Amino acid sequence: MEPFLITISLVCVLGALIYIYLSWNFNYWRNRNVNGPRPNLVFGNVPALIKHNRHMAFDMQEIYEKYKKSGERFVGIFMTRNPQILVIDPKTVREIMVSNFKAFRGNESSLWINRNVEKVSIRNPFFCLTEEWKERRIDVVGGLSANRLKSAIPIIFGACNKLTEFVRNELAQSKNVIDLKAICYNYTVEVVSDFIWGINADAFKSGKTANVILEMSRNLLDTSFKRTSFYYMSGLAPFLRNLSKMRFFPKESDDFFMKIQKDALELRLRNKNDRPDYLNYLIQLSEKKNVSLIDMIGHSMTVLLDAFETSAAMMYHALYYLASNQTAQNKLRKEIMDNLDEHNGISYDTLMELPYLDQCINETIRLTSPIPVFSRRCIEQTFLENSENVNIQIDPGMMLHIPTYAIHHDPEIFPNPNDFIPERFNDGFAKELTQKGSFLPFGDGPRICAGMRLGQLETKAGVFEIIRNFKLSRKDDNTSKHIVDPGAFIIGLAGDLLVEFELIK
Ligand code: HEM
Structure with a gap:
C-alpha cells in the first residue's frame, strides 16, 4: 500500500479509537433511565471547567434551570467523559447532605490533592478522605x-x-x-495572622502587594486553582493525576508557614503567654493527645486559607452591595448606632445577633455564593428516588454536585434573584430555607463549613466597623455590572471594586 494511504488509515483508526474512548461512557445514564443533557465529546457538560470562558457555576446553572422546569430531582451529567450527578430538588439535596450522609460522606476535593507530595494540606478536613476526616475536623473546630x-x-x-x-x-x-478588595484582604490577613499565631502582619502599612504573609496566602490560592484545572482536564485520562507532581499548594508557601508556626510556637512556649488564640488552643490540644508539629501546621493552614480568602470575599461583596444600596446602608448604620454600648463598642453576642446585619450578610452570601457548587462522593451503595418515584442505584465512587449558586438564584425561591434585598431574610427565613435544602451558604450536614462562626464573626466585625465610621457610595454608576471572574477558585466580582468613602463625623 502507498505510504500516504497507510498514514491516512492509521489516522482514521486512531481517530476512531479516540472517539470510542471519549464517548465510551455516554450511554451510562441512558442505560439507567436517568435524564440529562447531551455531553460534548471532549468537554462533557461543564466545558467552562476546561475552557475558563466563564465560571463553571453558570454551566451548572443552565442545566439546573432547564431540568428544574421539567421537574427532575437530579440529572446525569458528564464531567469530560465521567458520569456524575447534578442535584436539583432541595429535598434530595437534604437527603444527600444530611439524612443519608453515611452513604454520601465523601467529597471531590479530597481527590484534588496529590497525597504523595503534599503533607500539610492533606490535614485540612476539606481535603480529607473519609477515614481521617472525622478526627481532623474535630481537632480543627475545637479551636x-x-x-x-x-x-x-x-x-x-x-x-x-x-x-x-x-x-x-x-x-x-x-x-x-x-478599592474594597485591597482593604478587605489586608483586614483578613491581619485577623488570621494575629488570631492564629499572635503575629502583627502590618498588612496596611506595606501597601497593596508588598506584604509577605499576604503574598504567600495569595500564592496558595493561585496554585490551587491551577491544580484543580489540571484535575478536571485530566478527567480525560485520570492516570495522569498520579503521575503528575503538580502540587495543590506550593512548597514555598508550606515552608514559609511551617517556619512561622515553629517560631511562634517556640516563642509562646518560652514566654508562657496565655493568649486566647488558635496557637494557644493547639498547644492545649497537643498536651491532651499526640499532635505533631505538621498536624499543628495543617490545622493553622486550614484556618488561614478560609479565614483569609472566603471571609474577605464575603466582606468586600457585602460592602460593595451596601455602597450600591443607600437605603440598606442607612438602615444598617442606624441598627449599629442603636446597639453601641456605653463605651461606643459592641459585645460579641450583640454583634452576632444584630438582625439587619445578619440579613445583609445572608443576602450577600446568597447573591455571591462564594463556593458555588460543592460535591459529595458516594461511599456506600444506595438509592435516590427520581421524579417518577423510581429508585436509581448509586454506586460507590459516584460524584454528586450541589449547585448552590443556581439554587440561590432560583426566582421561585428568591424572587428578583439578582437584586440585593436583605429584607427577604426577615423572620428566620434563612434557617427555614436551610432546613428545606434551599439556602446553603456554608453547606449542610456533618460536613458543613468548619469555620462558619469565625467567618461570620470576621465579616460582621469588618462590615460593622466600616459602616459605623464611613458612608460608602459607588464610584461607577450603579447600572454598570462587574462580571464574575471566570478564573477564580471561589466566585466573585472581577477587577477592583472602587468605592468612595466619606467619614461620618
Ligand atoms: C464566610 C466565609 C466562609 C464561607 C462562605 C465558607 C463556606 C464553606 C462551604 C460552602 C463549605 C462546604 C460545605 C459542605 O460541603 O457542606 C465549607 C467547608 C469548609 N470550610 Fe468554610 N467557609 C467560610 C469560612 C471558613 C473559615 C473561616 C474556616 C476556618 C476554619 C473554614 C473551614 C472550612 C472547612 C475545614 C471546610 C470543610 C469541612 C468538611 O469537609 O468537614 N471555612 N466552607
Missing part, C-alpha cells in the same frame, strides 16, 4: 467554638482598628476612592 471566639474578640477588633486607621489616613490625604 473555633463560640467561647473561644468570644475570648478572641479583642484580636478581631484590633484588626478593625487598623482598618479604620488606614481609611482615615487615606481620607486625610484626599484619597477618597478606595
Whole structure:
C-alpha cells in the first residue's frame, strides 16, 4: 500500500479509537433511565471547567434551570467523559447532605490533592478522605467554638482598628476612592495572622502587594486553582493525576508557614503567654493527645486559607452591595448606632445577633455564593428516588454536585434573584430555607463549613466597623455590572471594586 494511504488509515483508526474512548461512557445514564443533557465529546457538560470562558457555576446553572422546569430531582451529567450527578430538588439535596450522609460522606476535593507530595494540606478536613476526616475536623473546630471566639474578640477588633486607621489616613490625604478588595484582604490577613499565631502582619502599612504573609496566602490560592484545572482536564485520562507532581499548594508557601508556626510556637512556649488564640488552643490540644508539629501546621493552614480568602470575599461583596444600596446602608448604620454600648463598642453576642446585619450578610452570601457548587462522593451503595418515584442505584465512587449558586438564584425561591434585598431574610427565613435544602451558604450536614462562626464573626466585625465610621457610595454608576471572574477558585466580582468613602463625623 502507498505510504500516504497507510498514514491516512492509521489516522482514521486512531481517530476512531479516540472517539470510542471519549464517548465510551455516554450511554451510562441512558442505560439507567436517568435524564440529562447531551455531553460534548471532549468537554462533557461543564466545558467552562476546561475552557475558563466563564465560571463553571453558570454551566451548572443552565442545566439546573432547564431540568428544574421539567421537574427532575437530579440529572446525569458528564464531567469530560465521567458520569456524575447534578442535584436539583432541595429535598434530595437534604437527603444527600444530611439524612443519608453515611452513604454520601465523601467529597471531590479530597481527590484534588496529590497525597504523595503534599503533607500539610492533606490535614485540612476539606481535603480529607473519609477515614481521617472525622478526627481532623474535630481537632480543627475545637479551636473555633463560640467561647473561644468570644475570648478572641479583642484580636478581631484590633484588626478593625487598623482598618479604620488606614481609611482615615487615606481620607486625610484626599484619597477618597478606595478599592474594597485591597482593604478587605489586608483586614483578613491581619485577623488570621494575629488570631492564629499572635503575629502583627502590618498588612496596611506595606501597601497593596508588598506584604509577605499576604503574598504567600495569595500564592496558595493561585496554585490551587491551577491544580484543580489540571484535575478536571485530566478527567480525560485520570492516570495522569498520579503521575503528575503538580502540587495543590506550593512548597514555598508550606515552608514559609511551617517556619512561622515553629517560631511562634517556640516563642509562646518560652514566654508562657496565655493568649486566647488558635496557637494557644493547639498547644492545649497537643498536651491532651499526640499532635505533631505538621498536624499543628495543617490545622493553622486550614484556618488561614478560609479565614483569609472566603471571609474577605464575603466582606468586600457585602460592602460593595451596601455602597450600591443607600437605603440598606442607612438602615444598617442606624441598627449599629442603636446597639453601641456605653463605651461606643459592641459585645460579641450583640454583634452576632444584630438582625439587619445578619440579613445583609445572608443576602450577600446568597447573591455571591462564594463556593458555588460543592460535591459529595458516594461511599456506600444506595438509592435516590427520581421524579417518577423510581429508585436509581448509586454506586460507590459516584460524584454528586450541589449547585448552590443556581439554587440561590432560583426566582421561585428568591424572587428578583439578582437584586440585593436583605429584607427577604426577615423572620428566620434563612434557617427555614436551610432546613428545606434551599439556602446553603456554608453547606449542610456533618460536613458543613468548619469555620462558619469565625467567618461570620470576621465579616460582621469588618462590615460593622466600616459602616459605623464611613458612608460608602459607588464610584461607577450603579447600572454598570462587574462580571464574575471566570478564573477564580471561589466566585466573585472581577477587577477592583472602587468605592468612595466619606467619614461620618
Ligand atoms: C464566610 C466565609 C466562609 C464561607 C462562605 C465558607 C463556606 C464553606 C462551604 C460552602 C463549605 C462546604 C460545605 C459542605 O460541603 O457542606 C465549607 C467547608 C469548609 N470550610 Fe468554610 N467557609 C467560610 C469560612 C471558613 C473559615 C473561616 C474556616 C476556618 C476554619 C473554614 C473551614 C472550612 C472547612 C475545614 C471546610 C470543610 C469541612 C468538611 O469537609 O468537614 N471555612 N466552607
